[in-house]
Amino acid sequence: MSTTSLTAGNMIAAIVQWFILLVLLRVYVYKPLLAAMQRRKDNIAKQIQDADSLREQAQQLHDEQESLVRSARDDAKSIIAAARREGEEQAKKIIEAAQREASYRQKAALDEIQHERDMALSEIRGQVADLVLMATGKLLERNISDEDQHRLVEEFLSQAGSVQ
Amino acid sequence: MNFSLTGFDWPPFIWGLLAMAVVFGFGLLAVRRVSAAVPSGPQNMMETALETFQDLVGQMAPPALAPNLTLMGLTLFLLLVVSNILGLLPLPGIGARWIHSPTAFLSMPAGLAIWIFLLIQWAGIKYKGIGGFLVGWFWKPIPVFGFVVNALEQLVMPVSLAFRLFGNILAGELVLRMTTNLPHGIGGWLVTLLVGTGWLAFSLVISLIQALIFTILMVAYMSIQANKDH
Numbered sequence: 553m554s555t556t557s558l559t560a561g562n563m564i565a566a567i568v569q570w571f572i573l574l575v576l577l578r579v580y581v582y583k584p585l586l587a588a589m590q591r592r593k594d595n596i597a598k599q600i601q602d603a604d605s606l607r608e609q610a611q612q613l614h615d616e617q618e619s620l621v622r623s624a625r626d627d628a629k630s631i632i633a634a635a636r637r638e639g640e641e642q643a644k645k646i647i648e649a650a651q652r653e654a655s656y657r658q659k660a661a662l663d664e665i666q667h668e669r670d671m672a673l674s675e676i677r678g679q680v681a682d683l684v685l686m687a688t689g690k691l692l693e694r695n696i697s698d699e700d701q702h703r704l705v706e707e708f709l710s711q712a713g714s715v716q
Numbered sequence: 717m718n719f720s721l722t723g724f725d726w727p728p729f730i731w732g733l734l735a736m737a738v739v740f741g742f743g744l745l746a747v748r749r750v751s752a753a754v755p756s757g758p759q760n761m762m763e764t765a766l767e768t769f770q771d772l773v774g775q776m777a778p779p780a781l782a783p784n785l786t787l788m789g790l791t792l793f794l795l796l797v798v799s800n801i802l803g804l805l806p807l808p809g810i811g812a813r814w815i816h817s818p819t820a821f822l823s824m825p826a827g828l829a830i831w832i833f834l835l836i837q838w839a840g841i842k843y844k845g846i847g848g849f850l851v852g853w854f855w856k857p858i859p860v861f862g863f864v865v866n867a868l869e870q871l872v873m874p875v876s877l878a879f880r881l882f883g884n885i886l887a888g889e890l891v892l893r894m895t896t897n898l899p900h901g902i903g904g905w906l907v908t909l910l911v912g913t914g915w916l917a918f919s920l921v922i923s924l925i926q927a928l929i930f931t932i933l934m935v936a937y938m939s940i941q942a943n944k945d946h
Contacts (some may be wrong), residue, residue, distance in 0.1 A: 554718075555745030555821050555886055561724035566818070569732045570828060573739060574791040581743035582787055584750045585762060591752035 680712070681705040728821035729813040739791075742817065762897060765790060772932070775940035781839070785938055793931040794827070796881070799824070800923030804916060817843040817861040817885045825930075830872035832934050836870075839941040877933060884926045888919035 685701055736946030746762035755763055773786040796819060818824045836923070842851045854863045895912035898904040 556718075557723065557725065557822065557825055558826055559723040559725060560721045562728055562821065562823030563830060565724075565729050565829040566732060566824040566827035569729075569736055569797060570831070573736045573795055574788060576740050577743050577791050577794075578787060580740075581747050581762065582766070582790075585759070585766060588747075588750045588752045588755075588759075589763060589766075595745045595752060677829075691756045704783060 677709055677712075681709065684708060722904045725821060725823065728818040728824050731816050732799065732818040732824060732837055733800055734815070735795055735802055738798045738802075739794045741795075765794070769793070773935050773939075776936055778843070778939070778942050781843070781938065781942045785935055789931050792934060793927050796927035796930055797924060800885050800888075800927055801920065803885060804892060804919055804923070814889070817821050819881055819926075820886040822878065822882050825878040826874075828930075829878040832877065832937065833870070833874040835934075835935045836873075836941050843942040861885060871889050873933075873937065877930060881926050881930050884922055888915075888922055891915055892919060 685705065688704075742758060743762065746758040747759075750759060769786045769790045770782075773782050773789055777785045799817050799819045803815075803820050807813040807815055807816045808931050837849075842854060846850060853866050854860065856862050857865065863921045892912065892915055895915055898908050
C-alpha cells in the first residue's frame with residue numbers, strides 16, 4: 553500500500569462514495585432545504601403582496617372617509633342655512649300676524665267706544681226729553697198730545713244739539 | 717506509482733466513509749429543525765453553501781442542467797473539503813497517529829476525475845446530440861486532426877484534476893507530520909509550535925481552495941459541454 557498506488561477498487565469506491573453521498577444528501581438534506589427556501593420565498597412574496605393590497609385598502613378607506621367628512625360638512629352647512637332661513641321667515645310671519653291682530657283689535661275697540669258713546673248720548677237725550685216734558689207738563693198743568701210732545705222735544709233737542 | 721486491478725487499500729476507503737458520515741451528519745443537523753422562517757446555525761450555513769453554488773452554477777450551466785449540477789457540485793465540494801481537512805487532524809490516542817485524507821491517496825481523486833471525464837462525455841452527447849458530439853471531438857478546431865488536439869486536451873483534464881488535488885493534500889499532510897517529528901533538542905518544540913501552527917492554517921486554506929478548484933472545474937467542463945453554442 554502506498555499513497556500513490558492506483559487501484560481500480562479504490563477508484564470505483566470513491567465514485568460510489570460520492571454517488572451514495574449525493575443520493576443521501578438529495579433525499580434527506582437538499583430536498584427539505586430547497587423546499588424550506590422555496591416556502592420562504594413564497595412567504596416573502598405573499599407578504600409583500602399582502603402589504604401592497606393592505607396599503608391600497610387603507611388608502612381607499614382614507615379617501616372614502618375624507619369624502620364622507622366633506623359631504624357631511626356640506627350637509628351640515630346647508631341644513632343650518634335652511635333652518636336659519638326658515639326661522640327668519642317664521643319670525644317675519646309671526647310679527648306680521650301680530651301686527652294685523654293688534655290693528656284689528658285697536659279698530660274694534662275704537663268702534664265699540666264710538667258706539668257706546670252714541671248710545672249714552674241718545675239715552676241722555678231721551679231722559680232729558682222726558683224730564684223736560686214732565687217739567688213742562690207740570691208747569692202748564694195740562695196734557696198735550698203725544699204728537700205735540702214729540703214735536704216739541706225734537707225741536708228742543710235739535711236746539712240743544714246745536715248749542716252743544 | 718503502480719496500478720493494480722485487484723488490489724484494494726482500506727485506509728482511503730475508511731477515511732472516505734468518515735468524510736461521508738461527517739458531511740451527511742452535518743446535513744442532517746442542518747435540516748433537523750428545518751425552518752422557512754429566519755434560518756440559524758447549521759441550516760443557515762447549508763443554505764448559504766447551497767445558494768452560493770446555485771449562483772455559481774447558474775452563471776455557467778444552461779437552466780436545464782443547473783439544478784442537478786448544483787447538487788452534484790455541492791456534494792463533491794463538501795466531500796472534498798471534509799476529506800482534505802481530515803488529514804490535518806490527529807487521531808485521539810497515544811503516539812503520533814493521524815487521520816488521513818482520502819484525497820491524499822491518488823486513487824480517490826483519480827477515480828473522481830475519471831468519473832467526471834465520463835460525465836462530461838455523457839453531457840456532450842446529451843446536449844449536443846451524437847452528431848454534434850462527434851463533430852466536437854473530430855472536427856473542431858480543425859477537421860480530422862482536431863481529434864489529436866481534443867484527445868490531448870480531454871486526457872490531460874482528468875490527470876491534471878487528480879494530481880493537483882492529490883499533490884496539494886499529500887504535501888500538506890506530509891509537511892504537517894514533519895513539523896511534529898522534529899528532534900526534541902533545543903527549540904524543537906518551538907519550531908513545531910510556530911511552523912506547525914502556521915502550516916496547519918495554510919493547509920486549511922489549501923484544503924478549501926483545492927476542493928473549490930476541483931468542483932468549479934467539474935462544473936465548468938460540464939457547462940461547456942452542455943452549452944450548445946460551444
